[in-house]
Amino acid sequence: MASKEFNPFEMAQAQFDKVAEILNLEEATRHLLRNPLREYHFSIPVKMDDGTTKVFRGFRVQHNDSRGPCKGGIRFHPQETVDTVRALAMWMTWKCAVVNIPLGGGKGGVICDPHHLSMQEQEHICRGFVRQLAKNVGPLNDVPAPDVMTNAQHMLWMLDEFEAISGAKYPGFITGKPVGMGGSLGRTEATGYGVIFTVREALKELGIRPEDTTAAIQGFGNVAQYAIELYVKLGGKVICVSSWDQGDQCSYTFRRKTGIDLHELLKITDKFGGIDKVKAKELGYEVLDGEAWIEQDVDILLPCALENQVRGDNVNKISKRVKIIAEGANGPTTPEADKVIHERGIFVIPDFLANAGGVTCSYFEQVQCNMNYYWERDEVLSKLDVKMTSAYLAVSELARKRNLYMRDAAYVISVSRVAQACKDRGWV
């Protein structure tokens, strides 16, 4: 989570300002887009299992809805800040725009630590969150989804509460629901697969065969796991992953130079993505420092954990061999590190493009829910691939034509689409 020195919202605004300059946006548009349209800050009182009452602080930020209802996850994290949520909401706006889906950007969060909460307590938080926001969210204006430390079960509680309040069935209110309860097939895999669809296209562009590459991955949650699965299917070799150890309160890197085995590691992984150190060693993995993933001699780096992971202090540890960084996480690279990466000529697939598979599939889920008609997995994933690949190709083509850094090219496409929507609506 964000350190004291690091303010993700300031970083998001700085990124936006740079693009606003490239696009020569007028002042009003800049003001409108560099801040959220709406914010909700509220308290959620919860009766705890021990009979006490605890009040949790929650946020929902709607950054921009000029292109459609806001879309964004709800995070449960002890170090959650409103600035993190603001930044993430803004990135959601750009993310939806870059893959050209008719949604705006939003994000929510609750300051809490699910590791220390029972399922019942978490249910109360979910229901309380919806009670506070029911008037301001919904399938037509703001559609939440799972995010850090929330999952399908949380979404189902929230949906149930929303439908109870609304007095009708609204499966399109929230996405990331279980399959069979309004969820979409392919949603679980979508973000990780989406990252690799873009990596695959980047490799094609660079003239490199996937089977000739190796990768190091930060994180071992949902995104990382499915990214690994598809990357390996394409022929690539992952030599290390890093994961958070809840007991030690730090992360470790698990390396096996001959290639990690996803299924083997999953068997020794807890529900939060933490890998058992002892068992990993028994299976022949080296257990290294949490930051070791970044210094591996590989072709591809996939930061798939949290924001602020590639920084000025560790960027120079990146091996000369690295050709591609695909940002599976949101905001993993600080502007300072980004500058170095740019100068070194490493090909970056920026976060809001690389990890847009999740929101794209959430959009598909929403569409299916609103129709109450559900697609086959093949159909969902084929649409996802086409969307992601088209988005990637549009960004890389612009980058090539205008000699832009990939991140800037992606921003140019997104911001101009959103700015145009605001203009067309007569807001600016």
Next chain:
Amino acid sequence: MDNENKNIQLPQFTRGFFELEESFSWIGDGSFGGKASGLAFIKKIIDNNINPQEFPNAVVNIPKMVVLRTSIFDAFMERNNLFDFAINEESDYKIINEFLKADLPVEILGDLRTIIEKVKVPLAVRSSSMLEDAKYEPFAGIYATKMIPNNQPSLDTRFNKLIEAVKFVYASTFFKASKVYFTVSSHSVNEEKMAVIIQEVVGQTRNLRYYPHISGVARSFNFYPSGKSKPEQGVVNLALGLGKTIVDGGIVWTYCPAYPKSPPPFGDPKDMLNTTQTTFWSVNMNTLVDYDPTKETEFLILNNLQEADYDNTLIHSASTYDSRSNKIVMGVGADGPRIINFMPLLYMNDFGFNDLIKKIMKISSDALENPVEIEFAVTIDKKTDKLHFGFLQVRPMVVSVEEVEIDSSELESEDLLVASNRVMGNGIIENISDVVFVNPDKFDKKFTQKIALELDSINKILVKENHPYLLIGFGRWGSSDPWLGIPIDWSQIAGAKVIVESTLFGINVELSQGSHFFHNLSSFNVCYFSINYDGKFAIDWEWLNNQTLVNETEFVRHVKLNNPLKIKVDGRKGLGVIKK
């Protein structure tokens, strides 16, 4: 030719492929399969040897195609855990259903969707297995080809139809018929891998039907030369509509390219009305089609000739019967029953059609250093007045070179069970002691489908016991039309080492097997005797009926002989004898 992937220098599929001039592309790794390898090979030959100035009114190409190489099949089978099930399950229907439920590898889904987004014409999803179509390999035509109209308004529907068709072709690797092939050949199903060709269908849409003006199979070696023609001058079968008519052994127009104007031997012009093509296949472009993804012909429709007349597609292929003069008049200018004899093309050599066929046969056999069999489809573009020749398949033919001499006097010796001067194959066989024959006293054309099932059950027993046998029956073997002969699949008689075809009582149908059936005969070195029921070389039925009866069904008898038959076939002269 035999899966020499390293020699195939063709581009990998990109999402802009359908905007490019390139006609061939691929996805995945592994083998291209026999059919796709053959096409990739011949593409180069066509590009280098067909001079557009020599054929100014014709365009020759391979219809645009994308090959899903065998690594995709491997991934599909492995990730869905289908191998054990597919190998052990006996019901084709259950296999199809299980395959339809399985997921295609995620890494190709986006590419398949792009194909559907870009292609607006019907697609043929064709098998191209590793064993299929390679020289001396008999796996021709046993796997499925599914055609889809690709015209539904919804992109999702079209995408789903495409993936259903791909899964159907994968499933066909394990159909009952395929498994019999593995039993009678020296291969095991574990060796087989399936590549799939997704190819634009050659044709034009007319009144909810999509079909080519002509489909054809050309062989550069003719096992049944007649009249002046010689074996090495080859033979061509032509049909109106999709090539299914030919490969299924339906009625088609057969001619020797050296003598395109010589008609087949019909006694009376009026006879041609019944003995030439009267129906044709097309892709059904009607969006109201019964949903049945388990059926290979889900989107195909058999039409009457009148429909083609209505579609105005007979100009280059039909003549008209004039009842007043009892003559055949070239073209469709006059009213009257149409006869599909391709006279405008063959008699007038419109578009240089026959010269083009000859040229293609020559360059293909030169390139493969072997006689060849070619499948093609042709459309004629009214606006540009050009003939578009779509090259669909090429495979080498097996022509035996063993020297067997048969003196014509042997055809009349007294110890004969059968003799014929129209025999396909070559060699001497002396290990057959089982004879399976359709009882001539009970044979009736309306029961041919039942006869096929009875033969299938006896064949299964003999294959299991590893007893090769002599098969005798009436009409065209392998015809899909039950009124022309017994509509068996090759797998239902795969244990037969020698086959005798006697014409039907009173009907003299020109001999012309379906191309897949034909390829299997030659690949398995099966000798094929053709005789007229009431002709010079009669079958000694009495002798057969006096042999030890092993099994008798309603229409079929299986007898065991005390001593093996002595069978000789002289392939060069087309003579054969079966001695008791």
